[in-house]
Amino acid sequence: MPPDDPTLIVAQAYVEVRQDKEIIKDLWTDDMKDLGFSGIDDESLAFFLLHIVHLKHGNQEFEGEPMDYTIIDKMNHYEAFPALRTGPFQEEEGTNLIRGHFRAEQNCHLVSFKDGYFHDDMMVFVHYSDEFGLHCMTSPNSTQYREILANPNVSILLEQRETVSQVIIDAVATPCACIETKKKLFHDRLPTRGIATPESPEYGLILFMPRVVSLHAVSDPTPKELYFPPTKYDKDIALIAKAAATHRQCYFATVSEENEVHMRMLGATYCHPTLGPYVVSRYTLRKNKEIAANPSFAIGLYDHVTTDEYVIEGHAYQLHNRMIGHTIFNDDMKLVGFTTPDDELLTIIRLVPTKTECINVMKAYGPA
Numbered sequence: 001m002p003p004d005d006p007t008l009i010v011a012q013a014y015v016e017v018r019q020d021k022e023i024i025k026d027l028w029t030d031d032m033k034d035l036g037f038s039g040i041d042d043e044s045l046a047f048f049l050l051h052i053v054h055l056k057h058g059n060q061e062f063e064g065e066p067m068d069y070t071i072i073d074k075m076n077h078y079e080a081f082p083a084l085r086t087g088p089f090q091e092e093e094g095t096n097l098i099r100g101h102f103r104a105e106q107n108c109h110l111v112s113f114k115d116g117y118f119h120d121d122m123m124v125f126v127h128y129s130d131e132f133g134l135h136c137m138t139s140p141n142s143t144q145y146r147e148i149l150a151n152p153n154v155s156i157l158l159e160q161r162e163t164v165s166q167v168i169i170d171a172v173a174t175p176c177a178c179i180e181t182k183k184k185l186f187h188d189r190l191p192t193r194g195i196a197t198p199e200s201p202e203y204g205l206i207l208f209m210p211r212v213v214s215l216h217a218v219s220d221p222t223p224k225e226l227y228f229p230p231t232k233y234d235k236d237i238a239l240i241a242k243a244a245a246t247h248r249q250c251y252f253a254t255v256s257e258e259n260e261v262h263m264r265m266l267g268a269t270y271c272h273p274t275l276g277p278y279v280v281s282r283y284t285l286r287k288n289k290e291i292a293a294n295p296s297f298a299i300g301l302y303d304h305v306t307t308d309e310y311v312i313e314g315h316a317y318q319l320h321n322r323m324i325g326h327t328i329f330n331d332d333m334k335l336v337g338f339t340t341p342d343d344e345l346l347t348i349i350r351l352v353p354t355k356t357e358c359i360n361v362m363k364a365y366g367p368a
Contacts, residue, residue: 009057010121012114014068016049023047035218067323082273084230084238094213094226101158101167102128105189109157110136112147112173115321117275120147126156132185132207134171137195140204148173148206150317150350151276152233156208165217171208172233181205209233236312236353241271243301243310243358250301252279254290254316262290267336269299269312269351272328277312277351280333283320288347291316297351307362314353324348 021040027047028040037045052064105127114120122144124136134156138145148154156169176182182205183198190196195203209231215224230238243250252266264287271277281288291297295315302309325341328348338346 009055011050011052011056011064012054012118013050013052013064016051017046018049019046067326084234085227087229088227089229090226091228094210094228097167097213097215097226098134098169098210099128099130102126102134106158109159110144111155111157112144113151113153114147115150115319115324117151117319117321117324117327120144126158126208127185129185132181134169134208134210135176135185136206136208137185137190137193138204138206139194139202140175141202142204145175145204145206148175149315150319150352152352153276154208163217163219165215165219168214168216169208169210170212170214171210172231174207174209174233176205176207233353236314236356237271237276239310239356239358240269240277240312240351240353243303243312244269244271244277246301246303246305246308248301248303250299250310252287253298253300254287255294255296256290257293262287266299268332269301270328275324275328275348275350277353278319278328279349279351280328280336280338281347281349282337282345283347284345288318288349291318291349299351302361307360307366309359309361311355311357311359312351312353313355314351317350317352319348319350 024040024045024047032045033039051068053067054064055062105125107123108126109121110124110126111119111121120143124138124144126134126136128134152173154171154173156167156171158167160166179198182203185205186195186198186203190203197203210228211231211234212228213226247268250266250269251263253261253263256262266279269277269279295317297314297316299312300310301312322342325343325346325348329338329341333346
């Protein structure tokens with residue numbers, strides 16, 4: 001952010017990694033030797049060329065270059081959803097690193113996902129407690145709180161300019177509504193931020209479950225990365241990815257305004273490495289209106305080949321950004337009437353699981 005303007009600038013962009021020698025000559029300064037580079041002919045020296053698609057500065061928004069969808073196509077050429085990490089884990093060492101840096105409240109960058117897919121960056125105060133771990137407070141009406149509801153994947157960045165180092169935490173964020181937890185974490189600085197009491201409707205508490213903690217320092221060119229065991233959320237996503245890979249039709253249940261359960265068939269459930277689990281729908285359909293009023297959903301899916309039965313429960317959030325359509329559009333969607341990714345009726349419904357279950361029917365109920 002500019003030193004004379006405290007308003008955060010957030011740019012959505014894609015990056016090219018380049019090593020053009022002529023450009024490196026123009027960019028080179030002797031300060032780069034302090035970062036470990038020997039000179040302009042250093043083979044490890046590269047630069048990032050940023051292509052700005054959209055920029056936000058306070059209440060002002062600016063459009064940049066059109067999105068290069070060939071870049072998105074390259075990102076989407078994946079063979080399988082990433083598997084859960086199996087170890088080794090350094091949970092104790094990682095927790096100690098977090099405790100050492102966040103025992104005192106720190107002002108950090110919190111990177112969440114705008115529209116469930118595109119990075120967004122805001123400044124928040126992050127704190128660590130031995131009982132509840134890493135957490136922050138924000139209004140339930142804030143942008144970051146709403147973004148985390150729709151996609152709990154976040155990254156926390158703590159800059160330490162004195163030591164030219166940074167701590168980066170890849171984590172799952174979970175809004176916490178427990179009043180007892182809120183009371184225990186309430187402190188005397190919150191009233192100055194508009195949160196008068198633990199019962200205040202403006203008191204939104206977010207807990208972070210780390211996946212990876214990285215320490216980057218100029219003094220050590222190799223980042224230190226400490227891994228934690230998979231979170232419940234990651235295990236739920238892995239199970240949904242397994243269900244989606246069956247390419248089976250599923251039952252999708254939502255709750256009506258009359259508090260009645262409505263069930264219908266869907267062609268498929270999908271799971272994207274960045275977007276996560278989702279289904280697609282027409283914006284005008286009844287289920288979209290029901291999800292807008294009550295995000296609770298349930299999915300039932302049966303694979304008759306393996307006799308595995310999947311049950312998924314959670315909250316659903318509708319994403320309307322047209323660029324997301326280009327990242328997930330496939331031939332299946334043409335079969336249900338969507339002609340292009342820019343179809344105005346195409347709505348992506350992102351699924352945030354709270355409970356998943358897989359039962360092999362033959363083993364559970366079949367002959368002994």
